[in-house]
Amino acid sequence: MQNLILAAQAQGAGGNMSFIIIMVAIFAIMWFFMIRPQQKKQKAIRNFQNSLKEGSNIVTGGGVYGTVKRIDLEKNLVEIEVAHGVVIRVDKSYVFNDASSMQAVQNK
Template sequence: MDMLVSLAPIILMFVIFYFLLIRPQQKRQKQVKQMQSDLKKGDAVVTIGGFHGVVHALDEDTVIIQSGDGQKLTYDRSAIREVKSQ
């Protein structure tokens, strides 16, 4: 019984860490993965490097993004940070 009482603060700390840090991070990763899989031609996107453009073409693992001046650059899908609302 004394051992259980002495382990209670450690268990409580782990539960708090899980609900405040680990679980929200997992939810965010799931949302980002869903957003990257839902990409479609014509979406306005921002990459993790801050490049703004429009999806020109899609492949299974890559995305071709067209910039405002017409240049086309190829990125991995995982490099897409967000889809901007138009």
């Protein structure tokens, strides 16, 4: 019994370093497969929101398809025509994607 305790204590001294290496490896894997792709996606969405112009076909965060009619940069609002004569105002940060590229993907 004492031999097992002594063996466990001997392993414990070097085990701290392997634990740290494993934790660093887990963090690196999480960063490469989870955090980094999400940051790239957020950057692409921000670039799309900053490049909005009148007449663009867009999709909002709620799934509403429409055409940009006016952009108010001071209030950070976008006016979207969702049907003939029906215009809604949404926050610019809720505009996520180009509707024409979404429809091209769905038609394939």
